Amino acid sequence: MVSARNLRMAGLLALAALPVLSAAPRVVVVPLLTAQEAPALIRSADRLVWDRETGTAVAEVNGYAPDLALSEVRDVAEDTSFEAALASTLPEFAVRRESGSQGLSRFAVKEPARRTKPGNLVRTDRIEAGAPSRTESTCLFEGFETLPIWEEDGGAWWHYQGGQPYNAVGDYFWQDADCDAFGGSWSADAVLGGDLGLQLPCWADYADLTDSWLEYAPWITCAYGAPSADLSFYGKLLTEAGYDYFYYLASLDGVDYYGYRLSGDFSDVWYAFSQDLRRWSGLGDLTAQPRFALAFAFQSDGVTPAGFHGFGARVDSLSLSTASLAVDSVYKKGGPFRLYVYGEGFLPGAWVYVDGQAVPTVKYKHSGLLVAKGGTALKAMMPFGQPVCVTVVNPGGATSICYTFVR
Ligand SMILES: [Ca+2]
Ligand SMILES: [Ca+2]
Structure with missing residues (x-):
């Protein structure tokens, strides 16, 4: 029995050396994680231990995790590792x-x-x-x-x-x-x-x-x-x-x-x-x-x-x-001339095209907003009163269907 368990510990240690996600991880403690709230934390956690008797959970969430929509989350000190947080918060687990x-x-x-x-x-x-x-x-x-x-x-x-x-x-x-x-x-x-x-x-x-x-x-x-x-x-x-x-x-x-x-x-x-x-x-x-x-x-x-x-x-x-990639609406703004392109599924590096021509400059705001810039050059791509096809192309090549815009 003892040797079998020791062998199994060797397996656990080997696992700890695995590469995980490259973004900086964040260690959090959730004092009372409910079954209803658990899926959100489990999704963003690369590592998680959840005590089902007390409800306390310790998680290492990846650096991309958005704000966790949980009733209470405590970030631990920045230099505290997941294992250290686990040892201090859930000592029963370690034992x-x-x-x-x-x-x-x-x-x-x-x-x-x-x-x-x-x-x-x-x-x-x-x-x-x-x-x-x-x-x-x-x-x-x-x-x-x-x-x-x-x-x-x-x-x-x-x-x-x-x-x-x-x-x-x-x-x-x-x-x-x-x-x-x-x-x-x-x-x-x-x-x-x-x-x-x-x-x-x-x-x-x-x-x-x-x-x-x-x-x-x-x-x-x-x-x-x-x-x-x-x-x-x-x-x-x-x-x-x-x-x-x-x-x-x-x-x-x-x-x-x-x-x-x-x-x-x-x-x-x-x-x-x-x-x-x-x-x-x-x-x-x-x-x-x-x-x-x-x-x-x-x-x-x-x-x-x-x-x-x-x-x-x-x-x-x-x-x-x-997720689908789509342009839902386009608004123009002046001084200098810009296009606000709203939609879904935009990736960093996505570009805006007007009638198949790349706009001069694109600023990625978030997955639902791109701002196409270029002043008079951009303005010239869309003659006043004439419908144009606005599309977004993601870095992987995915292309949205035409959104018809009239300046
Ligand atoms: Ca077993
Ligand atoms: Ca079924």
């Missing part, structure tokens, strides 16, 4: 993690993660993608209500054993089940499929050494060049915190997978988990990639502490959506 004792599911944990597939488990039958589409606002949705779901039946998802070489192949798979659902009657459960899993009742405890993967079989291409893109899903988890994990991962080559992992107690409600594809742990901006793979996994270690019970992980209503 239990060090000792490897049971009871860790009192906490809910999110952290960056990386998994590498052994060569024999790399999928060589991945479906080649079609032409990228930047116009769909929802490019992937799975609610597990409509058949076929699984690739062997003609659906889009693989469910299989992977990763850990000591896993007994065929024992436990992800499976659609009508035990619980966020939307409709069905969700996907990490352990209710496979030779053994199919025999289990709805809320059965997961077994040791489970390694169950749910992976989208085609390459994902629809986010390429999108002004913004998000992965969203609803999830319920009850695992041994810090030891048995649910992962959501992306990969550029189908071998090395990067993303995040969750463990512990997220079981009281269906949690809305979402992640910005433009700031993905270990991979950066996924909208700059022509294609990537998307996978979810559940992995348990070789120990179940006495008295521990957990059903593992469930997901429902998975979606990958991209």
Whole structure:
């Protein structure tokens, strides 16, 4: 038992060395995080530990995080690391993690993660993608209500054993089940499929050494060049915190997978988990990639502490959506002549075009406002009383449809 736990600690330490997002992180303490407020904090946190008994959460949010819309957030001193804030705010967590004792599911944990597939488990039958589409606002949705779901039946998802070489192949798979659902009657459960899993009742405890993967079989291409893109899903988890994990991962080559992992107690409600594809742990901006793979996994270690019970992980209503790029309104201002271009989905570096001609100068204000400048040169591009087509082109090449403007 002791040696197994020590080995597991080695895994935790290795994980801490992973590269995370490059923007300066910010460590915050939320004295009382409610289940209703949790999704906003979880989304912007690369690391988070949430004590489900007291409600206190410590999070390291990435530097891009907008103001967190939470009732109370305390920034810790600038030179305090996440681990130091954790040690002083949630000493119970540190003590239990060090000792490897049971009871860790009192906490809910999110952290960056990386998994590498052994060569024999790399999928060589991945479906080649079609032409990228930047116009769909929802490019992937799975609610597990409509058949076929699984690739062997003609659906889009693989469910299989992977990763850990000591896993007994065929024992436990992800499976659609009508035990619980966020939307409709069905969700996907990490352990209710496979030779053994199919025999289990709805809320059965997961077994040791489970390694169950749910992976989208085609390459994902629809986010390429999108002004913004998000992965969203609803999830319920009850695992041994810090030891048995649910992962959501992306990969550029189908071998090395990067993303995040969750463990512990997220079981009281269906949690809305979402992640910005433009700031993905270990991979950066996924909208700059022509294609990537998307996978979810559940992995348990070789120990179940006495008295521990957990059903593992469930997901429902998975979606990958991209924000639209649009110009909603254009106003002119004088002295010198400028155009205020309002809309959505503008990225830093976006440019304004009039009848296909680039304006002389553009000032990026925010994702909903660009100011085109150029004085008389700009004015000359739009003769008085004559309709012109105003478009915005993002750095990735995405182009808005024409907004007709008459000076
Ligand atoms: Ca469903
Ligand atoms: Ca375990």
